[in-house]
Amino acid sequence: MTQAEKEQDSGKEKEKERDKEKEKEQQRGVKRPIAPAAIPEAAQEQIQSNFVIVIHPGSRTLRIGRATDTLPVIIPHVIARRHKQGGQARHEDAWLLRDGLNKAESSEQRQNGLKMVDQAIWSKKMSNGVRRTPVSAEQARAYNCQIRPAVLDSSSRVKWTNTSHHPNYLVGEEALYVNPSDCYNLHWPVIRGQLNVHSGSGGSLTAVLADLETLWSYVIQKHLEIPLKELKYYRCILLVPDIYNRQHVKEIVNILLHNMGFSAIIAHQESVCATFGSGLSSACVVDVGDQKTSICCVEDGVSHRNSRLCLAYGGSDVTRTFFWLLQRAGFPYRDCQLTNRLDCQLLQHLKETFCHLDQDISGLQDHEFQTRFPEAPALLYQIRLGDEKLQAPMGLFYPSTFGIVGQKMTSLQHRSQGNSEDPHDEHYLLSTQSKGEQSSKSAAERKAVSRPGGGLDGDLNCQGRMGEMSDMPRGCGSGSAAGGGMLGEMELGPNQGECLMSPGEAEESLSTHLSRKTAIISQFESKALGLDKAILHSIDCCASDETKRKMYSSILVVGGGLMFHGAQEFLLHRIINKMPPSFRRLVDNVEVITRPKDMDPRLISWKGGAVLACLDTTQEMWIHQREWQRFGVRMLRERAAFVW
DSSP states (O other): HHHHHHHHHHHHHHHHHHHHHHHHHHHTTOOOOOOOOOOOOOOOOOOOOGGGGEEEESSSSSEEEEEESSEEEESSOOEEEOOOTTTOOOOOOOOOOTTTTTTTHHHHHHHHHHHHHHHHHSSSTTTTTHHHOOOHHHHHHHTTTOOOOOEEEEEOOOOOOOOOOOOOOEEHHHHHHHTSSSSEEEESSSTEEOOOOOOSOOOHHHHHHHHHHHHHHHHHHHTTTTOGGGGOOOOOEEOOSSSOOOOHHHHHHIIIISSSOOEEEEEEHHHHHHHHHOOOSSSEEEOOSSOOEEEEETTTEEEOGGGOOOESSOHHHHHHHHHHHHHHOOSSSOOOOOOOOOHHHHHHHHHHOOOOOOOOSSSOEEEEEEEEETTTEEEEEEEEEEEEHTGGGGGTTGGGGGGOOOOOEEEEEOOOOOOOOOTTTTTHHHHHHHHHHHHHHHHHHHHHHHHHOOOTSSSOOOOOOOOOGGOOOOOOOOOOSGGGGOOSSOOTTTTTTTSSSSSHHHHHHHHHHHHHHHHHHHHHHHHHOOOOHHHHHHHHHHSHHHHHHHHHHEEEEEEETTOOHHHHHHHHHHHHOOOOHHHHOOOOOOOOSSSSGOOTTHHHHHHHHHHHOGGGGGGOOOOHHHHHHHHTHHHHHHHHHSSS
């Protein structure tokens, strides 16, 4: 008998012995723990990057392409759907308008914000040491009110999208140029980094997901020239927001694997991909998008959960504020309306062309711009502008200038509330902890809550208590903190505190703890933090001084919302002036990076997703179609590179 045959016989005997033991236990009535079905290890195989598609879905722009492409396909993330029946009411998702703008306090808040902006402009000296002379809107208004446009061409050469063949849907630029008189609804599937679910037409989760599937499938077929039936040979890397909605991510992954037929997928966070794309190992990533601004500290490819913040404002709020300032200065294009999507496009172009954050540019200056709309002549306007060009982008640092009232302006990453499809999640682990672990954790959290909270309007200062790379929940200490002791994501298990107090006391303490936590978080999330204060808060919520020092020396700004001349120097000046004095001595140099490797900051996260496809370490992160069909959302918890 050979050695191999002996080993085979030995294995069979051991298996028979195990079966006999199980039978004996069943006869004795011994209960064995129920273990979930084992997830097989990810297979190690060579992946060709040209068969990996990277998708970065933004609120206004979709970036999609092969991992080997130098640049992705970039199109407006919008779809127009034809009415299913005649006489149907027309619906169009808003672009620059949003809830909270027409409240009674909006105008007063906007004016107060502008006063703070003007004070900040005056207080900072120019590079020559002289204070900037303010320019009032009335000085420009007198000139602009006299301006009449010059006709450049009797035809603008811009046409409405041809819908004579009655397509069921149109995507991107074609959707933007659908004639309002045509029977189409216009939908932006993503808003402020989340799926655009609302009560209006086409606002159900099912409808929004169908829009995403149609839109992405169209781009893959037309622009990437990949037939949908061949997607079974392709893999997908999906970039998700730092503060993500678990239900939304699960549904999108299901669309990509089940409906569209990708063979495998990796879901990764935008901030981590931004560090990959810029070639940095650690950074405080500041992603200023069109509708939201997210901030997160990333260290060695891991996102610190407690440092994540999402601010509900971005470039479109700056555009809308710029329009308000233009109107005060007698904007010569008097038919401009925020409800008209082509006017919104024009205003965005004017903001990108004229606005800046350079204090040395002062005084009144003359500019010109053109309007080219379908079925209208091409017109040339002259306009004189002063401080408006600086005031609008400074709204990012003084968000009250946006005039948004009664809306949730700041979001934190909350822990999962549990999922029936994934019973062995962190709640399961928490409930099966030993009594000793539960009581010690409960005592630590009650101690954190009992600390005196700091003022929400002050500067930000959080003291870490745990080494946080494990993404475990951590409370932030007091001081003059925005959010004080409650910004860490703390949660209580059902049995916490039982070893230390009677059931009645435990119940009362638990309810008090939760109500206090909810109240403080709610108060914090209603505040609109300026960009500089939010960055300081995010860094101060890191666990150690060494990590904080790394973050101050590498503040990476990505996205298209802060692409203004002088933005790098302006943000650096504000960070240095507001950072805690104790850190000014510890940090060798504070650095703000806006164009790493001279790359377009709007493409850095997408580029990082492409880099991710080439890394050997990503092999174990792939979720395969067959695994998703069998295990569902549990695969995200097992394979995602961030704590699900």
